[in-house]
Amino acid sequence: MSTSLLDYFRGRQKKGTAAVAKERLQILVAHERAARNRPSYLRQMQEELLQVVRKYVHVDDDAITVxxxxxxxxxxxxxNIILPDQQE
Amino acid sequence: MSTSLLDYFRGRQKKGTAAVAKERLQILVAHERAARNRPSYLRQMQEELLQVVRKYVHVDDDAITVxxxxxxxxxxxxxNIILPDQQE
Structure with missing residues (x-):
């Protein structure tokens, strides 16, 4: 686990993102690049990761923040995916 | 961002996991459950998430730890996925 990822979480915490009491699913993808000029594919992966999630939970688009x-x-x-109170 | 996820990262850090100098990709999926008796699907999602990753990077199985x-x-x-030095 890298220090920078931990720092990232600390940074997010400081912003005061309130803990939501709802059930939720959170996915973090960290790409640590040795060379910065490498192309990034995280944005393209995003939609495919959400497709996987949607196989398991049924959520509206407005329940997902990216x-x-x-x-x-x-x-x-x-x-960040806020799950419905009643999952099937 | 929940405190418990942050605590998790702190805990991992304390275990002294050495930072790897290699380029890498890390995926964390946190499922915060309001009720503990809900079935978990993270184990099943694992293989599908790896399939998405494999579309973007070509890695051997031994480069992946779960x-x-x-x-x-x-x-x-x-x-945790250690990426090859030369990606295409």
Missing amino acids: ALEQEGNQEILEL | ALEQEGNQEILEL
Whole structure:
């Protein structure tokens, strides 16, 4: 586990994102790149990862928030999914 | 961002997992469950998430490590992928 990913979480925490009492699913994809000029594919992976999630839970689009952030040589894709109270 | 996920990262950090200098991709899936008796699908999602990753990077099976941990009402799937030096 890299320090930079931990720092990222600390940073997010400081922003005061309130903990949601709802059931939820969170996906973090961190790409640590040795060379910054490598092409990034996280944005393209995003839709396919959501397709996998949708096989398991049925959620509306507005229950999903997506963020893509750059932290030094690390790129982080964050998917937050608020799950419905009653899952089938 | 929940405190428990942050705690999880702190815990991992304490175990002294050495930072690898290699380029890598890390996927964390955290399922925060309101009710613990809900069935978990993270183990089943694991293979499908890896299939998505394999569309973008070509890695050997031994470059992938998988861990599934339970932390209170949160279940965390961790996929660590060491990327080859030369990606196409």
